[in-house]
Amino acid sequence: MNLDEVNEVIYTRRRTIAVLVGPGGWVVVRAPLRTSRARIQVFLRSKAEWIAAARQKMAAVPVPGEAVKFVEGEKIPYLGMPHPLRFATRVRGGLVFEPKEGFILQADRQDEANKLLKKFYQAETRRLVSEWVDHYQRPGMVPTAIRVTSARTRWGSCSGKNGLSFSYRLAMVPVEVIGYVVAHEMAHIRQHNHSKAFWSVVEELRPGYRKERAWLKAHGAELPLL
Numbered sequence: 001m002n003l004d005e006v007n008e009v010i011y012t013r014r015r016t017i018a019v020l021v022g023p024g025g026w027v028v029v030r031a032p033l034r035t036s037r038a039r040i041q042v043f044l045r046s047k048a049e050w051i052a053a054a055r056q057k058m059a060a061v062p063v064p065g066e067a068v069k070f071v072e073g074e075k076i077p078y079l080g081m082p083h084p085l086r087f088a089t090r091v092r093g094g095l096v097f098e099p100k101e102g103f104i105l106q107a108d109r110q111d112e113a114n115k116l117l118k119k120f121y122q123a124e125t126r127r128l129v130s131e132w133v134d135h136y137q138r139p140g141m142v143p144t145a146i147r148v149t150s151a152r153t154r155w156g157s158c159s160g161k162n163g164l165s166f167s168y169r170l171a172m173v174p175v176e177v178i179g180y181v182v183a184h185e186m187a188h189i190r191q192h193n194h195s196k197a198f199w200s201v202v203e204e205l206r207p208g209y210r211k212e213r214a215w216l217k218a219h220g221a222e223l224p225l226l
């Protein structure tokens, strides 16, 4: 590891040099005031192996709430997994997802990338949510409408008229977690509250929903913004 590759060097009133690798593989060095570059360089060399391993591990972890940067190799979440972004000269519709390769963006449409990715997420959320709605649908539990919204803080909601809304960001989470969010909103068609009766309807539709709900709590805020 070279000093030039370090993302941030922070000089503080500490006594020793330390290195930290954060989400996205971001490398931060903390050093005592007036430490020479040469000394930091020696330190980095002694930690090279550890830094390389930590960077590899952390590269796939999205930086909390950070905007997606549309650069080669950027990791874009889709169905709970990070997928690399690549560029090509001609791409159908400007952006496609190839299961074995990841996201492929048309190089000269980079300035529209945010819009294209959002469109992709919206279409995927609509498709996946509709499948789960069909799966859970039963007499007395049929939504009057299904909408995909740009909500950032709510994954789903159920209106008084039983129209269901879902955030396009759902396409970023594992498909089982989408299953829980849909079961949750479907259960609101019977119970417009979060009472015990409500949670027993969720349980009936989606036994084992607790670990999916926990996944959302733990990782939901880490997902990037568009």
Ligand SMILES: [Zn+2]
Pocket: 184, 188, 193, 194
């Ligand atoms: Zn609810």
